[in-house]
Amino acid sequence: MTRKLAKSxxxxxxxxxxxxxxxxDYGYAGTTMRTIADEANLKAGSIYYHYKSKDELISAVLDIGMHAVLDTVNSALAALPADADVRQRIETAIRAHLSAIIDIGDYTLATRRVIGQVPExxxxxxxxxxxxxxxxxxxxxVDAQKRGEFRADANITLSRLFxxxxxxWTVEWFKPGGRTIDEVAHEFAAVVLDGLGKPGNTKSEAAPAKARATPRITV
Amino acid sequence: MTRKLAKSxxxxxxxxxxxxxxxxDYGYAGTTMRTIADEANLKAGSIYYHYKSKDELISAVLDIGMHAVLDTVNSALAALPADADVRQRIETAIRAHLSAIIDIGDYTLATRRVIGQVPExxxxxxxxxxxxxxxxxxxxxVDAQKRGEFRADANITLSRLFxxxxxxWTVEWFKPGGRTIDEVAHEFAAVVLDGLGKPGNTKSEAAPAKARATPRITV
DNA sequence: TCCAAAACCTAACACTAGTTAGAAAATAAC
DNA sequence: GTTATTTTCTAACTAGTGTTAGGTTTTGGA
Known part of the structure; x- marks a missing residue:
């Protein structure tokens, strides 16, 4: 039956x-099949030969975008020597993540931008x-903390979310042509690992965090 | 002429x-005047008695949302004692920011969610x-760094963006009923000030950052 | 009670959305 | 070239968009 599979x-x-x-560029609802068609140099109706709905399209984009980040970071970490220390691992992961969401293509950018407005x-x-x-x-x-390379009292889950x-959020301000990804990754890694405070000046758990006289805002 | 200014x-x-x-909930393009009208218990046409376009509506929402964050953080900082140290200032600002974008209303949430898809x-x-x-x-x-309370080599602009x-991004994962804002703010402040690494283990500038054998990904 | 202003609604306008059926063109094996 | 298949286009449909003009109801001061 299928004699060829062609350049479809x-x-x-x-x-x-x-x-x-x-x-x-336009978000989920703001994107039109006709706009996509223009960009792809064909007519809106023809898209349906390849994808059977707008939702299937965004779904494909999201999958590719997410995989790009996952795979990029994964292979960057795998390429590290086995004895790489925490600083190397963290900075490598950060750099790979940033590269993925900024350089690798529009997929990751689209993913980060529309993930909040896509159908449930x-x-x-x-x-x-x-x-x-x-x-x-x-x-x-977690591994780094187990190996004793992190503060023992650090909340890993919250830190990861942070x-x-x-x-x-980098996609919201990063402009190609300005700072390099290496630059940003290096500084970010420094904040994550060392914080902004001067070494020796840290008093995380001993801080007067609970007994302050500041207003609690709304919460 | 205007005999009353009413409950308009x-x-x-x-x-x-x-x-x-x-x-x-639906982003900029995904939001409909009729949906808004339903939520406000009136008809779509009636909205135009109060706002003359959809753009004027989103504009008002954005302004309020942004002001809420700005004012909340501003007044929280102003309420601090004059001799408050960096840790107090940072944690207070973080807590106020989080309170604003999570608790104060849907305005800040809407602001954060649609700022990227709104007309230029x-x-x-x-x-x-x-x-x-x-x-x-x-x-x-910058003040903290000038006062010598931060690492001298920290890039303040990049750190601020970080x-x-x-x-x-907190709005993307924070669910009311789980962690408290205080909890999150405290941990975030700890990362910002102290980092995750163990005190004394910091070697930010001395790190073998340039001479590693790892692939540079795409950049 | 009256009445003008305010607040809202109805019904429609012009337009655009995603989608589809069927015709037309491009393609590739024979 | 012939022909079956793949790919694209055309033209339309329905549904929904922001917006508006004009009418209707509500409101509150006299």
Whole structure:
């Protein structure tokens, strides 16, 4: 029956690339099949030969975007020597993450930008990947703490959320042509590992955190 | 002429509240005047008695949301004793920021969620406020560094972007009923000031950062 | 009670959305 | 070239968009 499988794959890729770019720029609801079609140099109706709905398109973009981050960070870590210390691991992971969400393509950018506005069903489907990625970081951090290279009282889960949040938000301000990714990654790693405070000046648990006279705002 | 100024303000507020909530849930393009109207218990056409366009609505929401963060953090800092140390200032600012974007209402949430997908003209208008807020943090951090309470080699601008990114991303994972804001703020402040590494183990500038054998990913 | 201003609603406008059926063009094996 | 298959386009449909003009109800002071 199927005598050929043709270059359908080529324009399917073209459509997907266009979709990623447009989703990134206009958000989920703001993206139009006709805009994607323009970008991919065909007509809106033709998209449906490759993808059977807008939701299937965004779904594909999200999967690719998430996998890109996961795979990039994973292989960057795998390429490290076995005896790499925490600082190397953290900075490498940060640099790989930033590279993925900034340089590798529009997929990761689109993913970070639209993940909050996509239909619930699609977001749920993307959750497994997000969880995998979270686990990757959690493992790095927990291991480091077990090996005694982190403060014993550090809350790893909250710290991970803090770090990944900062990394993800980078897409909102990073402009190519300014700072390099290496520069940013190095400074971020410094904050994560050393903090801003002067070494020796740390008194995390001894801080007068509970007995202050400041207003509690709303909470 | 104007014999009364009436409770127009009341339903104007009702419309605005509804708008904030819907914008937060569905994004800019995904939000419908009719959906907002439903939430505010009136018809779509009636919204135009209070606001003359959808853009004016989102604009109002953005302004309020941004002001809420700015004012909350500002007054929390002002309420601190004059001799408050860096740790107190940072933790207070973090707690106030988190309180604002999580508790004070849907406005800040909507602001954080849609700021990237709003028409350029509106985003530009909101920039002044964003810049003011950035300056506030920049001042705190620069002052601390001048007073010698921070590492001298810390890049304040990048650190500020790191911190604010992490704080802003909180809206993506924070669920009321789980961790308290105080808890999160305390741990975040600890990371910012002390880092995750063990005190005394810091070697930020002496780190073998440039001469590693790891792949540079794409960059 | 009256009445003008305020607040809201109805019904529609012009437009655009995602999607589809069927025709047309491009493609590749024979 | 012939022909079956793949790929694209055209043209439309329905549903929903922001917005508006004009009418209706509500409101509160006289």
């Amino acid at each position: 794959a080529i324009s399917q890729k073209r459509v997907l690339d266009a979709a990623a770019k447009i989703f990134r 069903a699609i977001r749920a489907q993307n959750m497994r990947l997000r969880d995998s990625y979270a686990s990757l970081w959690q493992t790095i951090l 770090i990944l949040g900062a990394l993800n | 303000a009341i339903s104007q507020k009702r419309v605005l509240d509804a708008a904030a909530k819907i914008f937060r 003209a509106i985003r530009a208008q909101n920039m002044r406020l964003r810049d003011s807020y950035a300056s506030l943090w920049q001042t705190i951090l 911190i604010l990114g992490a704080l802003n």
